[in-house]
Amino acid sequence: MSKKLDGKVAIVTGASKGIGAAIAKALATEGASVVVNFASSREGADRVVSEITENKGRAVAIQADVSDQGQIQRLLTESIAEFGKLDILVNNAGIYLPSALGDITADHFHRQFNLNVLGLILVTQESLKHFPSEGGVIINTSSVVSTLSPPGTAVYNATKSAVDNLTRTFAKELAGRDIRVNSVNPGLIATEGTHAVGFVQDGVEIPAHMGRVGQPEQIATGVVFLASPDSEWMTGQTLYLTGAAF
Ligand code: NAP
Numbered sequence: 001m002s003k004k005l006d007g008k009v010a011i012v013t014g015a016s017k018g019i020g021a022a023i024a025k026a027l028a029t030e031g032a033s034v035v036v037n038f039a040s041s042r043e044g045a046d047r048v049v050s051e052i053t054e055n056k057g058r059a060v061a062i063q064a065d066v067s068d069q070g071q072i073q074r075l076l077t078e079s080i081a082e083f084g085k086l087d088i089l090v091n092n093a094g095i096y097l098p099s100a101l102g103d104i105t106a107d108h109f110h111r112q113f114n115l116n117v118l119g120l121i122l123v124t125q126e127s128l129k130h131f132p133s134e135g136g137v138i139i140n141t142s143s144v145v146s147t148l149s150p151p152g153t154a155v156y157n158a159t160k161s162a163v164d165n166l167t168r169t170f171a172k173e174l175a176g177r178d179i180r181v182n183s184v185n186p187g188l189i190a191t192e193g194t195h196a197v198g199f200v201q202d203g204v205e206i207p208a209h210m211g212r213v214g215q216p217e218q219i220a221t222g223v224v225f226l227a228s229p230d231s232e233w234m235t236g237q238t239l240y241l242t243g244a245a246f
Helices: 018-029 042-054 069-083 106-127 154-177 190-196 217-229
Strands: 009-011 033-038 058-061 088-091 134-141 177-187 238-241
Touching: 009 018, 009 042, 009 069, 018 033, 018 042, 018 088, 018 190, 018 217, 033 042, 042 058, 058 217, 069 106, 088 106, 088 217, 106 134, 106 154, 134 154, 134 217, 154 177, 177 217, 217 238
Parallel strands: 009 033, 009 088, 033 058, 088 134, 134 177, 177 238
Antiparallel strands: none
16 A cells, blocks of 8 residues: 655654654655655664564664754765655754743853754755755754743744754755655653753643644644645645643
C-alpha cells in the first residue's frame, strides 16, 4: 500500500527527543527517509533511528549544532551523501530559557536567537541548494507563545514571533520554486525540555489545554499534514495545535 511520503527525504533538526523525535518517527511511518539531527544526545538519536528501522523505515542520525554555519553545511552534505536528495526540511531544534525582564542578559538573548532564529535561517538557506527543481516543503516549529506572549519568557516569545514572520516571508520568496513554507505552533507539550525547565511536572494538569498537557505525537500529526500533498494549497501559514482556544 502506498504511503503519503513514499520516496521523500526529510531532515528533522533537533530530533533526538521531544517533538522532533515524534516528527521524525511520524514522517518515517508515512514512508519518508529521515535524517535525525541532534546536537549532543547521540543515544536519543540512535534510539529514534532504531525505532524507525525496526518498523521497516529508513533513517540516519547526524550530529550537528544547527546554530553553527559550518556544522549546518556538514549536516546537509552528509544528508545528501546518505539519501541523495532533500524534499522536506523540518526546522524543529529550539531552546526555551525562562527569564523575567530584569534578568535578561545578552547571553540569554543570543543563545535563543542564535538557534531559534539565525539557525533556522541558515539551515533553510543551505537546504535551498539541495531542494529539487520540482519543489519541496519547509516546516518550522514555532509556538503558541508567538502570539500568546506569556510573561517570563519574553526573549523566547520574540524568537517564535520571528519564526512566524520568517515563515510568511520565505513562503513568498520561495513560491516561485514550488517550495511551501508553513509552521506548526504547539501549545504546552510534555517533552524532556519542558520537564527540565519545570513547565511540565508529572501529575500537574493544565486545565486550559482540554484538561491535560499535549503530547509530541499531536504535533507530529500536523507536520505530516504540512509535509504531504494533503496541504498542497497551503503556504505561509501558522498551524496552531494547542488543544485550547485562546
Ligand atoms: P527538547 O525536548 O528540549 O528537545 C530539543 C531537541 O533539539 C533535542 O533533540 C536537542 O538535541 C535539539 N537541539 C538543541 N539544541 C540544538 C542545536 N544547537 N542543534 C541541533 N539540535 C539541537 O525540546 P521540545 O520541547 O521537543 O521542543 C522542540 C521545538 O518545539 C522547539 O523549537 C520548541 O521551541 C518548540 N516548542 C515546544 C513546545 C513544548 O511545550 N515542548 C511548545 C511549543 C513549541 P540534543 O538533545 O542532542 O541537544
